[in-house]
Amino acid sequence: MSAADLVVAALLLVGVTLSLLAAVGLNRFTNVYSRMHAATKPATLGVVLVAAAASTRMADPDDTVKLLVVIVLQLITAPVGAHLVGRAAYRGGTPLGPLTLDELAEAEHRRDG
Amino acid sequence: MTAVTTVCLAVLVVAGLLCLVRLARPGSLADRIVALDTLLVVTVTGIAVAAVRSGSGAFLDALLVTSLLGFVGTTTVARFMERRGP
Amino acid sequence: MTLRRLPHVAWLAAVWVALWGDVTAGNVLAGAAVAVGLVSVFPGARPGPAAPVRPAALLRFVGFFVWQVIKANAILSWEIVTPKRHLEAGIVKMELHTQSDAVITLIANAITLTPGTLALTVHRGGPLPILYVHILHLHDVESVRCDLAQTERLAIAAFGGATTQQRTSAVRR
Numbered sequence: 224m225s226a227a228d229l230v231v232a233a234l235l236l237v238g239v240t241l242s243l244l245a246a247v248g249l250n251r252f253t254n255v256y257s258r259m260h261a262a263t264k265p266a267t268l269g270v271v272l273v274a275a276a277a278s279t280r281m282a283d284p285d286d287t288v289k290l291l292v293v294i295v296l297q298l299i300t301a302p303v304g305a306h307l308v309g310r311a312a313y314r315g316g317t318p319l320g321p322l323t324l325d326e327l328a329e330a331e332h333r334r335d336g
Numbered sequence: 337m338t339a340v341t342t343v344c345l346a347v348l349v350v351a352g353l354l355c356l357v358r359l360a361r362p363g364s365l366a367d368r369i370v371a372l373d374t375l376l377v378v379t380v381t382g383i384a385v386a387a388v389r390s391g392s393g394a395f396l397d398a399l400l401v402t403s404l405l406g407f408v409g410t411t412t413v414a415r416f417m418e419r420r421g422p
Numbered sequence: 423m424t425l426r427r428l429p430h431v432a433w434l435a436a437v438w439v440a441l442w443g444d445v446t447a448g449n450v451l452a453g454a455a456v457a458v459g460l461v462s463v464f465p466g467a468r469p470g471p472a473a474p475v476r477p478a479a480l481l482r483f484v485g486f487f488v489w490q491v492i493k494a495n496a497i498l499s500w501e502i503v504t505p506k507r508h509l510e511a512g513i514v515k516m517e518l519h520t521q522s523d524a525v526i527t528l529i530a531n532a533i534t535l536t537p538g539t540l541a542l543t544v545h546r547g548g549p550l551p552i553l554y555v556h557i558l559h560l561h562d563v564e565s566v567r568c569d570l571a572q573t574e575r576l577a578i579a580a581f582g583g584a585t586t587q588q589r590t591s592a593v594r595r
Binding site: 241244247248251252254256257259260261264265267268283284285288289291292298299301302303305306309310313 | 437440441443444491494495498499502503509511530531532534535536537538540541542543556558
Binding site for chain 2: 314
């Protein structure tokens with residue numbers, strides 16, 4: 224395998240390891256919000272790495288462009304999705320779990336009372 | 337490269353199974369939607385690895401559609417969840 | 423459809439052409455037509471005053487952001503793999519020194535994309551918009567606040583307008 228192949232192989236392995244860690248973290252963490260952190264972020268970055276590695280291996284330049292579009296799409300949409308789920312969980316009243324610092328609660332109390 | 341992609345696909349299958357485990361475990365709606373979103377992202381990763389393995393980009397359109405559907409689904413359920421609660 | 427929407431139309435047309443693959447005249451024209459149609463039917467938010475993007479500041483922002491992402495992923499991976507400890511989560515508040523929706527969105531996205539921080543909600547009632555960030559592991563509050571402030575400062579330096587710059591540097595002093 225040439226050097227370029229090694230780089231691509233390494234990127235692929237790191238990307239899928241991130242996806243695996245995301246799935247493991249989804250099961251291990253005890254709090255809803257921690258699970259959200261663990262599942263959304265590494266999985267997205269894993270996809271970006273794998274797509275970047277794959278884009279260099281495509282014979283057709285059309286496919287390379289499509290993979291780059293997917294990378295940009297994931298980088299833009301994944302944080303928005305994660306934020307919306309987090310905000311919906313907070314507003315819906317999902318219990319936060321033990322917090323060492325909660326400045327949002329103070330702000331909410333000040334607004335109510 | 338084929339060996340590497342085989343290992344990658346095996347790892348992704350394990351990741352997908354773990355997401356399904358999370359989906360089946362008792363939990364709130366937020367847990368379930370995050371598990372589904374992660375499952376879709378793992379699927380997208382799998383399609384990209386399969387493209388490297390086969391060398392052809394025949395199913396890259398499926399990759400685009402899957403990632404878009406994942407986003408739209410997550411956003412919709414999040415809006416629904418705000419009203420309904422966990 | 424005003425001329426202000428031209429960047430939106432150009433971006434949509436570029437995505438259309440990228441999805442089709444070939445840059446032919448037909449593709450570009452079709453993309454432009456579809457983009458104009460979409461922007462007319464779904465106008466979206468009114469675009470604010472256009473601020474020039476500074477390339478050097480943009481590079482600094484991207485570099486810092488990529489470094490944060492790599493570092494935070496390593497930390498998160500370690501926390502997932504090591505046996506369960508008590509995670510000290512928390513919500514910190516961040517005052518943002520910009521009123522532009524686009525820059526706030528960019529900052530919130532950058533914060534959410536780095537593992538360990540999640541932009542929870544934005545309160546726009548007071549003089550400055552306040553962003554509340556949920557942190558996964560608050561082992562050192564000041565360093566987390568420092569990183570968040572650095573992200574905000576670099577984003578505003580890259581994308582904010584001139585008056586925002588002056589306000590930011592005045593506050594820092």
